[in-house]
Structure formats: C-alpha cells, structure tokens
Amino acid sequence: MVMRFTEEHEWLRLEADGTITVGITDYAQDALGDLVFVQLPELRAYAQGEEVAVLESVKAASNIAMPIDGEILEINEALSDAPEQVNQDPLNAGWFFRMRPADPEALGTLLTEDSYAQLIKA
Amino acid sequence: MTESLLKTPLHALHLELGARMVPFAGYDMPVQYPLGVLKEHQHTRAQAGLFDVSHMGQILLTGDSTATALESLVPVDIVGLPVGMQRYALFTNEQGGILDDLMVANLGDCLYLVVNAACKEADLAHLKARIGARCHVESMFEQRALLALQGPAAVSVLARLAPQVAEMTFMNVTRVSLLGHDCIVSRSGYTGEDGFEISVPVEGAESLARAMLAEPEVQAIGLGARDSLRLEAGLCLYGHDMDTQTTPVEASLVWAMSKARRAEGARAGGFPGAEAIFAQQQNGVSRKRVGLLVQERVPVREGAELVDGNGAVIGRVTSGGFGPTLGAPVAMGYVDIAYAALETELFAMVRNKPVAVKVAKMPFVPQRYYRG
Numbered sequence: 001m002v003m004r005f006t007e008e009h010e011w012l013r014l015e016a017d018g019t020i021t022v023g024i025t026d027y028a029q030d031a032l033g034d035l036v037f038v039q040l041p042e043l044r045a046y047a048q049g050e051e052v053a054v055l056e057s058v059k060a061a062s063n064i065a066m067p068i069d070g071e072i073l074e075i076n077e078a079l080s081d082a083p084e085q086v087n088q089d090p091l092n093a094g095w096f097f098r099m100r101p102a103d104p105e106a107l108g109t110l111l112t113e114d115s116y117a118q119l120i121k122a
Numbered sequence: 123m124t125e126s127l128l129k130t131p132l133h134a135l136h137l138e139l140g141a142r143m144v145p146f147a148g149y150d151m152p153v154q155y156p157l158g159v160l161k162e163h164q165h166t167r168a169q170a171g172l173f174d175v176s177h178m179g180q181i182l183l184t185g186d187s188t189a190t191a192l193e194s195l196v197p198v199d200i201v202g203l204p205v206g207m208q209r210y211a212l213f214t215n216e217q218g219g220i221l222d223d224l225m226v227a228n229l230g231d232c233l234y235l236v237v238n239a240a241c242k243e244a245d246l247a248h249l250k251a252r253i254g255a256r257c258h259v260e261s262m263f264e265q266r267a268l269l270a271l272q273g274p275a276a277v278s279v280l281a282r283l284a285p286q287v288a289e290m291t292f293m294n295v296t297r298v299s300l301l302g303h304d305c306i307v308s309r310s311g312y313t314g315e316d317g318f319e320i321s322v323p324v325e326g327a328e329s330l331a332r333a334m335l336a337e338p339e340v341q342a343i344g345l346g347a348r349d350s351l352r353l354e355a356g357l358c359l360y361g362h363d364m365d366t367q368t369t370p371v372e373a374s375l376v377w378a379m380s381k382a383r384r385a386e387g388a389r390a391g392g393f394p395g396a397e398a399i400f401a402q403q404q405n406g407v408s409r410k411r412v413g414l415l416v417q418e419r420v421p422v423r424e425g426a427e428l429v430d431g432n433g434a435v436i437g438r439v440t441s442g443g444f445g446p447t448l449g450a451p452v453a454m455g456y457v458d459i460a461y462a463a464l465e466t467e468l469f470a471m472v473r474n475k476p477v478a479v480k481v482a483k484m485p486f487v488p489q490r491y492y493r494g
Binding site: 036 | 153154158159160161163346350419420421423443444446451473
C-alpha cells in the first residue's frame, strides 16, 4: 500500500483502482483538537493548492488544500454528522475525499512516510 | 521579539498534567489537557472541573470608607452589600464605556475584588488614582493564586476539605482554612454551574490543586473549555463582548446596575458616565448585545458580520463557537436595535457565505447556581 504525505499534514493513499484517498494525519488531528465541523469539496477538478475543505475545531478554523492536481470523485458524507471521526480514526473512518490525480506520477513527488515522520519530529 | 510570558504558581503542574500551553493576557496558560476541550467541557457540566485562574487580579480595599469610595467607580450597590456576599460589578469611564468587569466581595474588614487579567494593572492604577486617598488599595497579584472548582460535584469535593462550604449559597463569600492555608472562598464562577472560586496564598496553591485533582470527580480544565462554558452560560468576555466602546445598556448588562444606583435610586449616579448611561436608558440605544443560535452546523466566530435578509450589515459577532452541551454552534454579538428582538432571523457571514442565525435568549444552557 503506497502512502504519501504533505507538509500540510495530509495523507494520500493509492487505491487498487488508481484513485487516491486523502485525509489528515494523526499529528494534525491532535494539533487541531476536537473537530466540530468539516466542510468538504464539490465533486469537480481542483488545482494543487486550492482550498478544498475547511476544518473547524472547538478553537479555530483551518483550511485544507488540494495536495495535487486532480478531480474529486467522492467525499466522506459521514463527516458532516460525525466530524469527531477525524479525531478518532484519522487514517480510516476520518478520510475526507477520494480523487483521481491529473498526473499519476504526482503522488511520487510527495513526502514518504519516513520523511514525514522526520518533519513532525523537527 | 518574544516577550517573556508570566507563569502562575501552577505552571509546573500544568506541564506535568500534559497541558497544551498558549499565551493569554501575558501568561503562559493551559488551553487544554490531554482530555481535550469537548470532554473537559462535558466533564465540568457532569461532575467537577478545576481551573487555574491565577492570572486574574485580586485586590484588597481596606479603610473606613471603602464602600462609598468604590461606589464612585461602579454603578453597583456596594454600601448595601452585606458581609459575606459578593456582587458582579463594572468599572465605567466618563463616556459610560466599560473599563472592566469584576467581582466585589464584602469580607467584613475589607472589600475583596477580582478583576480580569488583561486589565489588572490598569484597574489597580485606576483605583489608586481615583480612590487611593479615601482607602488603602492593595494588590495581591504576587501573593495569591485563584482556583475555580466548577460543576455539580464541586460542593461535595470541597466539603471534604471544609464541610462548612456546603452551607454557602450562590454569591456567598467567606474565609476558610483549606489544608491549613488561609483561603477566601466564594460560591460563584463563570461557567453557569454551581461551584466555587478559591483564593489561596501562592505557597499553598499547588498542594490545594493536587488535593482537589486527587478526588475522583475532578479533572483539570483549560481555557478552551472555560470559554465554551461561559459562552453557553451567556456570560460576557471583556475585550470581546464589551469594552470601553460599549456601555452597560448596549452590552445588555443593565441587570448588573443596582436599583440604588439607577436614575430613580436612593444613591443615583455618582459613578463615571452616569449621565450618559441614564440618557441611554431613557432614550434607548442604537445597538445591543444579543444571543444568537446558529441554525446550521458551521461555527460562527468572533468578527463575523451579521446581515439582514437583504445582505445589509446590521451587526457583528463578538464571541462564537461550538457549544458542546447544546450540541450546536452558539454566538453573541451586537445588532442594530431594530434587529434585537428574540426570534429575529439574521445571517452571519462565514467565509463569504450567509449562515442562518436567530436572536435567542441567553443563557443558552440553563444556569444551575445553588441558591439554597
């Protein structure tokens, strides 16, 4: 299973069908604190860096950017009623959206698990 | 560049408990513990939470004419404040604006004041300048810590250390020895729950905090939950929901102005800005603080503009967030008086999108003070 990470603490998991599932890391959910609202993107193409989601914790709002160019195929509807799933299970039930990358090679340019682990240790 | 932050006497304990620390009013303060804001909030409403509020300012007024002197600065009946009672008060300025909000307790031989952390140096200077010749104004900023024990189990917890506190009712205040330390205990707080605020000498603060935290009902609670608790209780945060630009009338705090000090009262006026405030009571105000229930799940936060159905800006949110007990976002803010009636439907602009809100009665969660 291929997993890559961004400096903005997103994880990207390559699925068997070539699509990519995106969420935030355990480190990120812990730093944000209890989430009370998640606004997810529309089903359309977004460019890398475009704002695709807003996370509201009890403390503040933060933005999630599109990690690589691509089209959003599916969003995790369960989060609108249960945003706490992001805190409880960030890597599985707390996923945000599934996307098709514009360039399948783009995933490889992101951080590996080891590089990400070093980033959050620093 | 980074100004060094002050530390309360419980700073080391916060770190030991795994708190996440943030700068607040010049102090390095715990915003949350490992439990997290939501659970800390719910724990306080269900059992008991211990808050370090030692950053707040404690001031003693002593002398023969403390009550009349203090009455020259607040629209509150201090002369008629019985021994063993405390009252909520406001320092006003010459325009009727609010300099700070505070608690005033009559301990018999002195008046004991608790003021906001961010205002405490200014409040102390104000007191010394305005009434320093009529009474002795003494800061206890370095001498005393302040703990708040809040929630339905607070009374049974504190009564294990001092059984007599169970006899106190809301707004009672008394000197109590806790673990051998001379404390000032009031049955009050800022969460909407029953509970106590405990002033303890700095050297006794940690042992007292540890003793309370050792009780099974008690969790340490950070500033994050303190804010969501006070917001649900409809209580104002100074510098956000009121400031020098808002009067008690605009801030919907007329209830805090004692009958005796109002225009028709026995000791009417005589506090800064009295004429301006009385004129507003007589003629009305153009804007007012109201509660807002958010009709969607998205939190509406401080600074959000409030608009009417046509998109015209008619106010602004001054406090807002998620109310864990309510299970929904809540907010308060100032609106043009034409929109201040209960049930008025408005919109808050969040990320350029209108979010439906409704003017609502405060508190959002029923207060559960112990009145005997």
